[in-house]
Amino acid sequence: MSEAEIMPGAVHAAALEPSPYGIQSKKLTMWLFIISDAVTFGAVLYGYAYLRAGTPNWPTPFHFSPSIVNGLIMTFVLLSSSLTMLAAVAAAKQGRKSSSLTWLGATILLGIIFAALHLREWFHLFQDGWSLSKNPLGGSVAFGATFFSITGLHLLHVISGVIALIVIAIGYNTNWLDSGHVETTGLYWHFVDLVWMFVFPLLYLMNVAR
């Protein structure tokens, strides 16, 4: 017997109960996911930062050009994608579907550019002899392990975000999903951008040869 058959009144009351935070349940769920993911990134970045600060022979393989320039372009692309995402959400809230879809397309494109730049950076490092357990410069091998793990985790979030945005754009275009879904996915996308604000300085700028 289903719960609705046992306590129909309770189920209806629960369905009509207002949200304690004044937001849709899908948005609250996304917030709960974001804080748990923030703690995951917090743990790996703490681990990295302590290792980085406590290892005297830590390698510093990056130079202003091309690594930091590439990182700056990636930062510009990701920050700009947050702006296009905001435009997509604003248009969706105002019911301007075609404008929202255009901005969603721009966000997806910028996400793909970011991922491509990131993979290009990785392949250059592989060509230079870096890997999860190899360090061609000598010194600690933990650099490769931490760099590829943390940037890989972030890249996985970007690729997942691009896939989610494509699904949301298709669903929104076919009226299967609404503006609330666009807004909720936007939250996730901004979070991915926010994490990069820690990854770029800690993993790139802290490892510049000076």
Next chain:
Amino acid sequence: MTQAKHEPGMTGYVGIWFGLLCIVGIEVFLTFESLSTHQLLASLLVLAFIEAGIGLLYFMHLKYERPSLFWSLVPAVVFVLLMMNHIWPDAYRVASMKLPIQ
């Protein structure tokens, strides 16, 4: 459900986006100054937290949600991160631990 009327609008968001880019520029500038590793790490972390705060409040609209949402989410995350900071240094002690030789 959200209080959309208080949100800054696209012009305001472009200003915030530009401000975030400026902070990234400051981070790169500091990287090439003669700071020690610990000074650079502390400076970059402070700037990253400022960026994250701006992103959280404006891009993620937390400033325009009910205060109850902020107070339910943010203190819990800050507490967990502070506890991590409290516990992680213990890893240094583990590195220097030795088993007693019989």
